[in-house]
Amino acid sequence: MSQLMRLWIDGTWEDGHKQAPLLAPYGGEELALVGYASPEQAARAVEAADRAFREHCGMPAHRRSSILYQAADLLERRAEEAARIVALEAAKPIRAARAEIARTVQTYLFAAEAARSLTGETVPMDAAPRGEGRTASVRREPVGVVSAITPFNFPFNLVAHKVGPALAAGNAVVLKPAEQTPISALFLAELFEEAGLPSGLLNIVPGDGRELGPTLASHPLVSFVSFTGSPEVGRQIRQLAGLRRTTLELGSNSPLLIDRGFTEEELGRIADETAAGAFAYNGQVCISVQRVFVHEELADRFAAMLAERAKALVAGDPLAEETDITPLISAKAAERLKGWLDAALARGAELLCGGSFEGSLMRPAVLRGVPEDAELSCEEAFGPVAAIAPFRRWEEAVAAANRSRYGLQAGVFTKDVEHALHAAAELQAGGVMINDVPTFRLDHMPYGGRKDSGSGREGVRYAAEEMTEAKLVSFRSGLYRS
Structure with missing residues (x-):
């Protein structure tokens, strides 16, 4: 009882x-x-x-x-x-x-x-x-x-x-x-x-x-x-x-910007942090990584790295020590995410891995080519989803990150000081994490958002x-x- x-x-x-x-x-x-x-x-x-x-x-x-x-x-x-x-x-x-x-x-x-x-x-x-x-x-x-x-x-x-x-x-x-x-x-x-x-x-x-x-x-x-x-x-x-x-x-649909100039090893470490930031607790985190803007020189390699890490995550019982992925909080949440995923795929998005459902459990999904006005991009997914978009110019990436009704936290990886300063000044968010994912938070730092x-x-x-x-x-x- x-x-x-x-x-x-x-x-x-x-x-x-x-x-x-x-x-x-x-x-x-x-x-x-x-x-x-x-x-x-x-x-x-x-x-x-x-x-x-x-x-x-x-x-x-x-x-x-x-x-x-x-x-x-x-x-x-x-x-x-x-x-x-x-x-x-x-x-x-x-x-x-x-x-x-x-x-x-x-x-x-x-x-x-x-x-x-x-x-x-x-x-x-x-x-x-x-x-x-x-x-x-x-x-x-x-x-x-x-x-x-x-x-x-x-x-x-x-x-x-x-x-x-x-x-x-x-x-x-x-x-x-x-x-x-x-x-x-x-x-x-x-x-x-x-x-x-x-x-x-x-x-x-x-x-x-x-x-x-x-x-x-x-x-x-x-x-x-x-x-x-x-x-x-x-x-x-x-x-x-x-x-x-x-x-x-x-809440938010947190952006992460990844600049050019990283070695394979460095990009791998960024992929590790991105996977943790996007898929920890099934992405049910207000500052979970959702929109990932990657310089076009690195986009293909990074997408493959992130998909590899997503596939390696273990789904199962939350009480099991090896478990990474568990069911979403409710069947309603799973149904919503499945509908958003299906809608994005119908509009030409490419699913690199995951996206399958076992009841309310969703396998972590990495996508490319998600339309900017699709729900998986413009709304808060609150699920294990990362949408990758390539960019050519840094200013374009910052502008794309700002084209959102949300503004809680943003993450930036760059070796260019001018790009870091530009992002710090121009990103419309309550917090800008330079060389960190937007999911980074310490409990004594100020935390809150702008816009919606x-x-x-x-x-x-x-x-x-x-x-x-x-x-x-x-x-x-x-x-x-x-």
């Missing part, structure tokens, strides 16, 4: 208003019966968070830091248990799941450090006429209740990128995890309770996003909404949020600052002197 998962509201486990079976993407086993929150229960979670925030808003920074350090330590001690949860509910290969847990520990450690180091600034008032006799400082104060709505693909680490900074800054949180990955989120309730987090500062409400989204985005007591997901839902969240502050991370890739920045310190309000305090001296 599968386990029953309940809501975590105000430090208490509570039954959901209905139950939904959680099935493993690999094998279809029922992992749990998950209690789904009703909009009324989500509203009560927000109200509990607001009460807890008001009660504990004076918690000193060292105490917030200590709780986050303790939570990181507890997660590290239970790392293998947490990794197996990710492997089962998200079908993430166990080696990748372990890497995610290791990153999550680091993310909470960064949050613990941020809690102690959030600072304001001194404003030189006498820099302007009439400022004489005044000194001023800017204080950073927590916003209050943060709604955190998270996706399935990094169910521990992307949660940490919202919960960690929010708690570091002194806020309270209501977390709604993805429907496919509630066990990972509810695991945190145990960790933070043991770490000493006061009741109500973290509330976890699994449920249907369409039902809970309006409450979590527009409740009068919510001050900040942090959402990771699709642009379409992101627009709805922003509309519901109104004047509330938001951070929206909405969203707004605001994650990266622990940057997110913590976004989850605070700046308050100017000015002191005037000499007023009472005779």
